[in-house]
Amino acid sequence: MLRQVRSLVPFLAGLGLLAGCRFADPEATTTWLFDPATPIAEAVRQNFWYTASLVAPFLILAEALLIYVIFRFRARPERKPASFHENVKLEIFWTLVPAVTLVMIAVPSFQLLRQITHVPADTELEVQVFGHQFFWRYEYPEYGITLSDEPLVLPANKKVALSFSSVDVIHSWWVPAFGFKQDANPGRVATRWVQVKPGYYKGQCAELCGALHGVMWIEVVALPEEAFRQWVLARKRGEAPSIEELRAMLPNPAIAHQEG
Amino acid sequence: MRGDRSKWLLVGLLLLAGFMFGFAFLNVPLFQLFCRALGINLSPNNPAVRPLGEVTAARSVRVAFVASVADRLPLRLQVEEVLQTYRLGTQGRNLYWVENLSSDTVYFRAIHSVVPEDAARKMTLLQCFCFDDITLLPGERRQLPVVYAFSPDLRADVGRITMSYTLYRREPHERTPAR
Amino acid sequence: MAQTIQQPMTFYSRWPKPLAVIADWLTTTDHKKIGIMYLVYSLLMAIVGGAMAGMIRTQLAVPDNTFLRPELYNEILTLHGTIMIFFVAMPALAGFGNYLVPILIGARDMAFPRLNAFSFWLLVPSGILMLASLFVEGGAAAAGWTSYTPLASKQYMATPGVDMWIFSLHLAGLSSILGAVNFIVTTLNMRAPGMRMMEMPLFVWAWFVTATLILVAIPVLSGALTMLLTDRLLGTNFFKISEGGDPLLWQHLFWFFGHPEVYIVILPSFGIISHVLAAFAHKRIFGYPGMVIAIAAIGIVGYLVWAHHMFTTGLSTLSLLLFSAFSMVIAIPTGVKVWSWLATVWGGTIRFTTPMKFALGFVALFILGGMGGIFLANVPLDLSLHDTYFVVGHFHYVFAGGTVVALLAATYFWFPKMTGRFLSEKLGTWVFWLFFLGVLLSFMVMHFLGILGMPRRVYTYRPEFTTLNQLVTAGYGLQLIAGLLLLFDILRTLLRKPARPLPPDPWGVNEVQKTLDWVTASPPPPYNFERTPTPDQWRHAPSAEVAR
Numbered sequence: 001m002l003r004q005v006r007s008l009v010p011f012l013a014g015l016g017l018l019a020g021c022r023f024a025d026p027e028a029t030t031t032w033l034f035d036p037a038t039p040i041a042e043a044v045r046q047n048f049w050y051t052a053s054l055v056a057p058f059l060i061l062a063e064a065l066l067i068y069v070i071f072r073f074r075a076r077p078e079r080k081p082a083s084f085h086e087n088v089k090l091e092i093f094w095t096l097v098p099a100v101t102l103v104m105i106a107v108p109s110f111q112l113l114r115q116i117t118h119v120p121a122d123t124e125l126e127v128q129v130f131g132h133q134f135f136w137r138y139e140y141p142e143y144g145i146t147l148s149d150e151p152l153v154l155p156a157n158k159k160v161a162l163s164f165s166s167v168d169v170i171h172s173w174w175v176p177a178f179g180f181k182q183d184a185n186p187g188r189v190a191t192r193w194v195q196v197k198p199g200y201y202k203g204q205c206a207e208l209c210g211a212l213h214g215v216m217w218i219e220v221v222a223l224p225e226e227a228f229r230q231w232v233l234a235r236k237r238g239e240a241p242s243i244e245e246l247r248a249m250l251p252n253p254a255i256a257h258q259e260g
Numbered sequence: 261m262r263g264d265r266s267k268w269l270l271v272g273l274l275l276l277a278g279f280m281f282g283f284a285f286l287n288v289p290l291f292q293l294f295c296r297a298l299g300i301n302l303s304p305n306n307p308a309v310r311p312l313g314e315v316t317a318a319r320s321v322r323v324a325f326v327a328s329v330a331d332r333l334p335l336r337l338q339v340e341e342v343l344q345t346y347r348l349g350t351q352g353r354n355l356y357w358v359e360n361l362s363s364d365t366v367y368f369r370a371i372h373s374v375v376p377e378d379a380a381r382k383m384t385l386l387q388c389f390c391f392d393d394i395t396l397l398p399g400e401r402r403q404l405p406v407v408y409a410f411s412p413d414l415r416a417d418v419g420r421i422t423m424s425y426t427l428y429r430r431e432p433h434e435r436t437p438a439r
Numbered sequence: 440m441a442q443t444i445q446q447p448m449t450f451y452s453r454w455p456k457p458l459a460v461i462a463d464w465l466t467t468t469d470h471k472k473i474g475i476m477y478l479v480y481s482l483l484m485a486i487v488g489g490a491m492a493g494m495i496r497t498q499l500a501v502p503d504n505t506f507l508r509p510e511l512y513n514e515i516l517t518l519h520g521t522i523m524i525f526f527v528a529m530p531a532l533a534g535f536g537n538y539l540v541p542i543l544i545g546a547r548d549m550a551f552p553r554l555n556a557f558s559f560w561l562l563v564p565s566g567i568l569m570l571a572s573l574f575v576e577g578g579a580a581a582a583g584w585t586s587y588t589p590l591a592s593k594q595y596m597a598t599p600g601v602d603m604w605i606f607s608l609h610l611a612g613l614s615s616i617l618g619a620v621n622f623i624v625t626t627l628n629m630r631a632p633g634m635r636m637m638e639m640p641l642f643v644w645a646w647f648v649t650a651t652l653i654l655v656a657i658p659v660l661s662g663a664l665t666m667l668l669t670d671r672l673l674g675t676n677f678f679k680i681s682e683g684g685d686p687l688l689w690q691h692l693f694w695f696f697g698h699p700e701v702y703i704v705i706l707p708s709f710g711i712i713s714h715v716l717a718a719f720a721h722k723r724i725f726g727y728p729g730m731v732i733a734i735a736a737i738g739i740v741g742y743l744v745w746a747h748h749m750f751t752t753g754l755s756t757l758s759l760l761l762f763s764a765f766s767m768v769i770a771i772p773t774g775v776k777v778w779s780w781l782a783t784v785w786g787g788t789i790r791f792t793t794p795m796k797f798a799l800g801f802v803a804l805f806i807l808g809g810m811g812g813i814f815l816a817n818v819p820l821d822l823s824l825h826d827t828y829f830v831v832g833h834f835h836y837v838f839a840g841g842t843v844v845a846l847l848a849a850t851y852f853w854f855p856k857m858t859g860r861f862l863s864e865k866l867g868t869w870v871f872w873l874f875f876l877g878v879l880l881s882f883m884v885m886h887f888l889g890i891l892g893m894p895r896r897v898y899t900y901r902p903e904f905t906t907l908n909q910l911v912t913a914g915y916g917l918q919l920i921a922g923l924l925l926l927f928d929i930l931r932t933l934l935r936k937p938a939r940p941l942p943p944d945p946w947g948v949n950e951v952q953k954t955l956d957w958v959t960a961s962p963p964p965p966y967n968f969e970r971t972p973t974p975d976q977w978r979h980a981p982s983a984e985v986a987r
Contacts, residue, residue: 028903029892032823044819051817055810058774062806065781070799073720075788081721081951082786091729094778095771102767105817110760112819117376117756121322121419126343128326133595141342163422164753165373167330169590170686172751172826176892180822183752185687186589187371187680189326189424190753202901206751206826206894208583210590211509214897266550266628273620277658284662284692288677291688331681371680377755391683428681 029202030177037197037222041179043112050108054101116180119193123161127152131164131171131184131205134212145235151219151243155228156198164190169210175203175220183207196222200247221246320347321379321414325354326424333429334362335396346421349412351386356404356425360396367430369393370404372423379421382411393430468552469965473559474538475857478850480562481531482926487570488527489922491519496912503899512898513581514573514600520584521604524704525611526566528838531846532707533558533618536646538857540622542956542963543640545631545972550624558618565610572603580604583896585693586667588678588686593671605668612657612664619653622646631955633974637731640954641724644731645710648738652699652706655742660696663689687752694745702741705837706734708845709776712798715848716780718948719795720787723979726779733772733779740769750821759818766816773809777802792946793867797848800875804844808836811886826896829889832882839918840878847874847925854929855945856961860937866928874921881914953977 032041033048073079128139135149147153154160164173166184174181178201182192205216223231227249234241241249323344327337340355360366372390374380387407396402410421451462464472494515498507507515537555541548549555572579577598582591586604589595626647630639639647666677667689676682678689717724724730746754746762754762780802789795811833814820824830847870855861884907889895893904900908941961949957958976959968 025903029901031890031892033890041823044823047817047819048814051814051820055813059806059810062777062781063803065785066799066802066806069781069784070789073784073787073789075721075790079788081788083722084786085723085725085727085783087726087782090782091726091775091779095775098774099771102770102813105813106764106767109817109819110763113759113763114756116819116822117759118417119420123420126324130328141339161324161420163324163326163424165326165328165424165426167328167426169595170587174826174894176823181751181825182822185752186330187426187428188373188687188753189375189422191324191375191420191422203892204894204897208513208587208590208896210595211513211581213513214509214899266624269624269627270551270554270620273623273654277616277620277654280655280658281662281665284659284666287662287688287692288666291685291691369681375753426680430681 030199032176032179035177036179037175037177037199037201038179038194040116040194041177043115044179047109047112051105054105058098058101116192119161119191120159123159123193125155125158125160127154127160127162129162129164129173129184131166131168131173131209133168133210134205134216136171136173136205136216136218140232143232143236145232150240151221151246153228153231153246154194154196154220154222156196156222156224158225159193159195162192162194164192170207171205171209171216172207173203173218174206175201175218177201178203181206196220198222198224198251200250219243221250223249224251319412319416320345321410321418322346322420323352323354323408324420324422325356326422327356327426328424329427331368331427331429333366333368333427334360334364335366335368335427336361337425337427339425346410348410348414350409352408352410354406354408356389356406357401358394358396358404358427359401360399363398365398365432366396367393367432368396368427369430370425370427372425374421374423376418376421378415378418379410382414384409384411390425395432466556468548468556470537470541470549470552470555471857471963471967473555474534474536476559477530477534477537477562480559480566481527481534482929484522484526484530484566485922486926488519488522489919491515491522492915493919495519496915498898499900499908500912502902502905502908507898509898510578510581513583513896514579516896517580517583517586517604518569518573521580521608522569523838524584524700525608526562526569528704528842528846529611529615530562532646532649532704532842533615535642535711535846535849535853536622536649536707537618539853539956540625540643540646541629542959542967543643543954544626544629544634545955545968545977546625546629547966547968549621550629551621554617555621558614558621561610561614561617565607565614568603568607568610572600572607575600575603585690585697587693588667588670588689589680591667592678602668602671605664605671608664609661612661615653615657616661619650619657622650623654626650631972631977634977637728638977640710641713641727641730641734642707642710645706645708645713645734648734649703649706652703652738652741656696656699656703659692660700663692663696666692687749690749690752691745694748695742697748698745699738699741701834701837702737704842706737708801708842709734711845711849711852712780712801713783714952714954715794715798715852716783716802718852718946718952719790719792719798720784721790721948721951722783722787723951724779725782725785726775729775730779733775736772737769740765740772744769747816747821750818751825763816763818767813770809770813770816777806777809792851793862793864793871794848794852796868796871796875797844797851800871801841801844801848804836804840804875804878807883808833808840811836824889826894827889828885828893828895831895832885832889835882835885836878840882844874844878847871850925852946853956854932855941856956856963858933859941859961860932860935861941861945862932863928866924870921870925870928873917873924877914877917877919877921879914880917881911884910884914953979 032044036042036045126142130137138147138152164182164184166186171184172181173184178194182190199222201220203218205213323346325339325342327339329335329337336359338357346352370390374383385408387405389404451459498504498512577600579600591601669675670677676684678684678686713724743765744762747766750759815824851862851867888904888907893900943960944957945961955972955977
C-alpha cells in the first residue's frame, strides 16, 4: 500500500508548480508570501512560516502515524488484534499539547493584529477608497485628485492612511502583496495603513459584488518621492498618465515588483 | 406512557425551535444595543455617548472626514477640511457642502460612521446631519455643519479618527421610522 | 408489545404489483424506506450539484472563457453551494441517520414515523423550487450561498429567483428542524430497554448532537431568510442602510447558523468513520467517552465562532481576538478525534475493504483540511487568505474529502445491510483511488491558488493562474469518473438478484463491535428486530473493559 507515499506526489508537484508559476512569469501577481511589499505583509509572511512550523509537526506526525498503521497493522492470519481501547494519560496528553501549541500561535498573531488594525497617527497621505460596481474610485482629498477606474498611485516608503467604504454593495479591496484585505462596506467606514516599497502591484475585488466581480481589478503603482510629486503635478494639470507611463517612472520597471 | 413523554418532548423542542426563530428577530434590537455598547453606528446624541470630560490633557488627534454618495444620487458631497487636528475635550467643527447637480428635487439622508470603535464610544455629536431627512431643490447648494467632541479619556493609542458620511436616497413622503 | 414482521393491510394491497410498490414507497412511514428515499434524493441532487461543479471547472479551464456568462456563472456557483449543502450533504446524512439510528438503538422506528415522512417529502418541493429558479426570468439567486445583502437585496438583485431560493431554503430548513426533533426524541425515548446513553454507538451520539445543532441553528437561518424576504417583498428595512438597517446583521445571523452548519454536516461523518475504522481494524473505538465529549465540545464551541467568517469586515480588534481564540479552541476536540481514530486502528488487524479505504482516506484528508483551518483562524493570515481559493480548498477538503468521503464509506459499508448485496470491491477500489486522488489534487492546488492571489467566486482569472486551474479541473475529472463508476455499480448491483441472502453480519465485524445493525437481518425486516434487543447484544463483556 503506497497510498500515502503516492498522496505526497501531487503535493510536491504542486509545490514545484507553485514556485514555477510564480517565478517564471515576471508579470505574475505579487503576493505577501513571496514578495511582501509592506511592513505588514512582511510580518504576515513571518507569521505564516511561524504558524506553519508549529502546525507542520502535527500534520506530519498524524499522516506518518496513519501511513505506519496502514503498513504495520495489516490483517495477517497469525496476528491477533490488540484489545486496548482507552488510555487516560495519553488522552490528556494529546489534548494539552495542541492547546499549548495554539497558545503559541495565538500570542504573536494577536500582537501582529494590532499592528495591522491600528492606523498610526504619523501618516503622510490620506487616500479614500470607494467600491463601485465594478470599479474602484480613489480620492486624494489633500490634493483634490480623484481616480476613477484607474491605477492607484502611492508615494513609496511613506505611511499612507487608507479608508474604505462602498457606494453600493459590499466589495473587498485586496492587493495580495500588501498583506491584508479590507471589506468596503456601504454606509460604514474602515481604515488601514500601508507603507509600500516602490513597484507595480496587482490585486482585485475579493467579495462577490455582482456579475463583473471577477474583473474588478486593482493596480497600484508606488512611485519614489520625486516621481510621485511629478505625478501629482501632472494630475493637477489635468493629465492622466497611463499605466505604462507610470511604470516607466519606477526606478527599475522590469524588476520593480520583485526587488521592491 | 412513553408516547406521552415523547409528545411533550416534541412540543418542547418545537418551542425551542420557535424561540430560536424569534431569537433571530430579537437580534435586530440586540444588535443595535451591542453596536451601541461597542460604539458602532451611533446615532447622534445617543444616550450611550458619555458626556464631555474635563479638559485636562492637551493631547491632540487627527480627524479625517470621508464623504460619499450612494444610490447614484445626483448629488455632490464635499467636506471643507478633510483633515483636522483636534484637541481632546474641546468642540471640533467642520462643514460639509451638498449640492444638487440635477434639475429634480432630491430627497436623501446621511448615514454616519466613525472608527476606531473606542473613538465612536467616546464621541458626542453636538450638531450633525446624520439620519435627518434632507430635501434639496434643483441646483441647490447647502452647508451642513458638524460639531463634535471626543472625551479626553480616549485610549492613548488612538491617534487618528475617521468619520464618514454617506448619502442615501429617501422617498419623498416616507415617514422616519421610530428607532 | 408484539413484534410483527407481516406487512399490514393497506388500501393498495390489492393493486397490481408495480403500482402497489410505488404506492407503498409514496405512503411509507418506515424509517428504513424513508432513509433510502433520502439517500436516493441526495444522489440525484449530487448529480445536479456535481454537474454544476463541472460547469464551473469548465469555465475556469482557461482564462477569459466564454462558456458561461458572468451572470450565469454566479447563478451556478450559488446553486452549486446551496445544493451541495442543503440537498446533498444534509439529506444524505439524514438518510443514513434515518436508516441507522433506530436500528442502532434497538428501536422499531423513529418516535414519530409520520412526521419523519413529512420531513422527507418537504424536501421534494424545496428541491424543485430551487432548480426551477434557474429558469425564471432574471435568473436564479446569484449572490453566493451566503447571499450577503445588499447584493441579495431587491435593489441589486431584483430576480424572483432570489425569492424562490429563500422559499426553498425555508422548506428545507423546516424539513431539517422536524427531522432533528424526531432524532432527539427517538434517541432519548426509544432506546431498547437497558441501553444507557453512554452505550449508544458513536453514530447515534454524533446524530444526537447534530440534531441539537440543527434545532438551534436552522431557525436562526429561517429568521434571517424571513427578514430578507420581507425586505425584498414587503418593504421592511431589516438590512436597508438608509432606514437604519444593517447589512452586517445579515452576516452575523447567517454565520450564527452557517458555522454550526459546518458541524452539522461533519459530525455525523465523524460517527460513520468511527464505525468503519473500528469494524475493519477489529478493535473497539479508542476513548469512547473522550470521543463523545469531543463531539459535544465541537458542537458547543461551534456556536461561539461565527464571526471568524467576518474577519475582514472591520470588526473591532477585541472581537477579532475573541473569535480567533475560540476558533483555535475547536482544533483541540477535533484533534482528540483524529488521535483517537489513529489509536483505534493502532494494533488492529486491518482489512482493506472499500469502506475501510474510504475511512482511512477520510482521516488523511481531514487532517489536511483541519490544518488549513488553523491558518484561517489566525486573523493576520486570514486577512490575506479570506475569500480566496485557499478557503475554497479548505472547505472542500472538509466537505468533499470529509463529508462526501465519509458518505462513500457509509454507502459501501451499509449497502449490504440495506439491500442484501455487496457493491463491487474491484470497482470500489477504483472509485476510491480516483476520488481520493481527485480530491487531493483539486483542493490542494486551490490552497496554492489562494496563496498566490486568486480570489474566490470569479468567472475568470489572470493568465498566470492558468496551469494551476487546469490541475484543479483535472482533479474534478478524476472525481467525476469516480462518481460515474459508483453510479454504474449501484445500478448494476440493484438490478441483479443476489445469488443467496446475506447473513446479518456479512462483513463479520460484530464479534468485536457489538452494534445492533449487524444483529438484525440484511436487509432488516419491518420493525427491524424479531425480538426486542437485549443488553448482551450491545454491551461489551466486563472482561474486555479491563484490558490495558
